Amino acid sequence: TMPKEPAVLRQNILDTTAAILACGIDPKKCFLFRQSLVSEHAELAWILGCLTNVPRLLRLPQWKMKSASQNSEGTVGLLTYPVLQAADILLYKSTRVPVGEDQVLHLELAQDIAQHFNKKYGEFFPVPKAILSEL
Numbered sequence: 001t002m003p004k005e006p007a008v009l010r011q012n013i014l015d016t017t018a019a020i021l022a023c024g025i026d027p028k029k030c031f032l033f034r035q036s037l038v039s040e041h042a043e044l045a046w047i048l049g050c051l052t053n054v055p056r057l058l059r060l061p062q063w064k065m066k067s068a069s070q071n072s073e074g075t076v077g078l079l080t081y082p083v084l085q086a087a088d089i090l091l092y093k094s095t096r097v098p099v100g101e102d103q104v105l106h107l108e109l110a111q112d113i114a115q116h117f118n119k120k121y122g123e124f125f126p127v128p129k130a131i132l133s134e135l
Contacts, residue, residue, distance in 0.1 A: 001075060001081055017032065020032065041087055044090065044091050045080070045087035048117070051113060051116055052083050056112075057083070060082060061105065062082075082109050090117075090125045093125060094128050097130060098130075098131045099130050104132075110128055
């Protein structure tokens with residue numbers, strides 16, 4: 001949600017890819033792709049954002065904490081980032097999502113958005129469940 005220099009962003013993408021591969025992810029057994037090249041993420045985020053009310057986003061602890069650190073001048077990108085996360089999850093019709101404790105509320109938002117969408121337009125998105133790590 002913070003602007004990056006293009007050269008730094010490109011290097012970060014390469015570094016992250018290298019780290020993923022170094023962790024043992026086998027590209028012969030899974031798909032690796034650059035999310036920013038899949039326009040459907042942003043498109044679905046827009047649609048879901050039109051179904052999500054602002055007061056709900058303003059209550060999320062991450063928004064409160066990060067906007068406070070920015071002198072209460074948090075950006076729209078920061079405010080709507082949880083909707084993008086929901087789109088990332090729902091786009092692939094994920095049923096189980098590994099999350100840390102700090103992301104449980106964002107997954108609950110994704111669950112609520114999926115339920116709201118399904119109620120309005122018919123069953124389409126599965127409601128994802130959290131996989132919490134003990135670490």
